[in-house]
Amino acid sequence: MVIFDENGKIDILALLPGELEEQILLLGEKKFRAGQIFSWLHVKHVDSFSEMTDISAQLRSKLEDSFCIKSLFEVKRLESCTDNTVKYLYELSDGNHIESVLMEYEHGNTICVSTQVGCKMGCRFCASTIAGYKRDLTSSEILRQIYMTQKLSGRKINGAVLMGIGEPLDNFDNVVNFLNIISCSQGMNMSLRHVSVSTCGIVPRIYELAKLKLGITLSISLHSTNNKSRSEIMPINDKYDINELIKACKEYFKTTGRRISFEYALIDGHNDSRKDALELYELLKGFVCHINIIPVNKIKERDYHSDRKAAYRFQKYLEELGMNATVRRTLGADIDAACGQLRREYEI
Template structure:
């Protein structure tokens, strides 16, 4: 629903739109026309839908709304063309997206919630507090708005911004279906990565859908004691439960899992940590993405690329496939959560 009580038409899947149009006494093909206006031509007003009658447009305007995002702040890196967006939602809340340029295309990191309730100790998003879930349209509009503003075609999406995607499961799945809909922008979900801190039941639900996307699991530690200290979710879904879910996910989907490992000096960066991690991932078809932790003023955590490369070497000596995440937008603090938190203080 929209703030004015109207139905959020941009979140509706094609079959839902067909049913809604039929209930208004119109032919079902009108739904295809509306869907094309919304998701191909990306109009923001029903009056722009010129192949619909004025009377029908008036009915649509009375019953439905087309949500929008306002670019509140835009930062562009001088070094690598990364663009960081702070968006204002219609209710006054704020979220972030980051547009990243690679040799193979442009990828957008999107938010799925206003804030986050997972409480990871090293994350700026959770410090600012949780407000609400984003609708499917509010996630999708981050893609549409960034494309419109930048003039760049977005060929990949990473659900790794503010929020825990699997804590907003239903809206995220609807977003993925809209993103990949053949009648819309038709993005292959093989170009989509979903990052989760490890909500185990939802990993099984996602596996059952077999969408073809890449699952990225925020592991960040190799034993329960260490992981619980920085990730409260581990108290509910411990490493044994999480790893079983990951193995079952691979068995069901055939998709290799990426494990994210935010490196924190003095906490999880030793050779012993590497040995425990290698043992944990033994015989697992996966990849480890080592991430130098971003500095935030409320936490005394830090690391750098030198530390990350050293830890990568440890893992490779132990036979683990690992890389260090490329740092983009360093001159604009492109990690999600920081801009929103600073803006709302």
């Protein structure tokens, strides 16, 4: 994916191996040089061309003239005292800010990355949308969150969830390019079975994603069981209602064979009753899926909240109906690890 920065230089981190080979040949260099450069960028995670020590000074100069490596600067770091969760606030080259969260599980370390600066979806319970949408992240800026976090933490990252600031499917081309690069065998070689992509329900993009058969886990931010209650908290439902969304999800499963995870943010007095559980059962009955119940983090600008006791009660309702449901493990509670909060506090 050829992307130019404000100075007319090509964003080199956004290039797949074949694309990088083409660019290197245009510089009059041997094709094998592209493999060396790709390794420096995506295996050794260098920040500058000057660090590529097995490449001649002449070629490094050519790279400096024609390409850029997107910068990412650590502004603030919060480390949990309870579960090794680390939250990073990063500054982009244009002065905007994004968040990434490193989480530790039994199977390894997973990072939650942002895909946009802000969000335009307007979900009522989410801190990411309050400051509004500013721009999409490039695929290299998504990648750099992983590379920089691995370097700063000294911990190998095994998986990624695209559930940070922004709506991934609203930044479709950059996200797909990111997935292709992160899973590239010449680079980090991350299995896409260890990657989850979350969406609030941009239906046409779900169909497009299905056709690509990438092997990711698709996570649907459902959060309600009927159109009336969903539209109250998620404006996207006015454009693509629940029936359209579920139809797209069934097509995704049929095409890819990959089980879908439905995210259900539990909100006190809104969607947490036994009746809501029964409606959820009727909506998803016969569907091969998993339901992830999420107690909503309280944010000062909103009055939505719930607690883990209510979440486990709702889980019991669903299990009595024979549904596969879990309560999301709370990580980094002591550092406000929910997306959007640190950025909001820093920029106010």
